[in-house]
Amino acid sequence: MADWRERKKALTRQRLQEQALRLFVEHGYEATTVARIAAAAGVSHMTFFRYFPTKEDVVLSDSYDPLLVAAIRARPATEGPVTRIHGAVRDGLGVIYAADRDALLERVRLALRTPALRARLWENQFATRDLLAEAVSEGAPTFGTRVLASVCLAALTSALEEWVADDGAAELPDLIDDAFRALADGRST
């Protein structure tokens, strides 16, 4: 049974992530050392780094990217790139949003308010953008497609910022629609 190993590893990973999130929210990101997270999860600090390459990854290792790509592929190719990405983002995030609104808000808030995490988040967008560009273009993405993918992610990020700015008072899907509407309306301005 290699399953036993896998399950135990998954549990350790989850425990590390939970304790990290808890301590970050409780004492702040910078004030929480990796050693302390590891201790709270009952492992040594070396084990932490075997599960997460950096302290940042314990917050940012989501895997929404494949979900997004799938959501794009599910949309009719007759739509333009922006519309497709808009729809995919709204639907894809909508699922997570409906299931886990509070957890999502907490994580996004932490990520957007901690400089070190915010920097890494942007860095991640780099990779996400390439995936999006490839997903909306059959074959090799052009410069124009990459620009549009970047631009859509910028709009999405603005929506997320707005969401945490007033502490989740508004509905995220609405903000996403607002952001893409602003993008479309700004066309000839």
Place this chain on the structure above:
Amino acid sequence: MADWRERKKALTRQRLQEQALRLFVEHGYEATTVARIAAAAGVSHMTFFRYFPTKEDVVLSDSYDPLLVAAIRARPATEGPVTRIHGAVRDGLGVIYAADRDALLERVRLALRTPALRARLWENQFATRDLLAEAVSEGAPTFGTRVLASVCLAALTSALEEWVADDGAAELPDLIDDAFRALADGRST
């Protein structure tokens, strides 16, 4: 004469920056320690940190932001936000480009190819975006304005990436125009 002091400080700062850039290009960013940069500039490693708060800042402490804001203000307010930002970016960067093309290419290449620097660059865009949003909107910027400012910066960044991707073969101002054209053409597609 407090001038003497100021001049000496400016020289030290410049020497640190020059040596840092040289060593980064020569041996890579990660492989170059702050201590080594300081030694090359003839100061102790503590002095380095008195001039630059982090190792990243020695590369990224440009001050193009005020220049950009001024360029926006110089444009007629009758233009829409995107057009204004586009023009300002092209003109503002055009000046630096004409004066120092090679140095700019080297710095942008280093910044976009080093993960740590790339992350910080994105983080800087955060601040730039707020300045842009404020500059194009008389008074408090709206959500829509912030979205457009983000989006313009995303387009600009794509142009810079494309520029370094083929090692500066194309002309940066042309790429910027291309990026904004892609933005305008694809916005509602």
Place this chain on the structure above:
DNA sequence: TCAGAAGATGTTAGTCACTAACATCGTAGC
């Protein structure tokens, strides 16, 4: 069933970015 392979974890000792406290030393003004 038992010996050893394989994989996960702990321990220890390091490197490097960055900080704080204090000493030093040259210059500036009296």
Place this chain on the structure above:
DNA sequence: GCTACGATGTTAGTGACTAACATCTTCTGA
């Protein structure tokens, strides 16, 4: 010349992250 000040150096830390090696558990094959 004496003193106050500003820039610099020194030293001793902290904390993220790495590498080398020991240990312990689980799985495998005779």
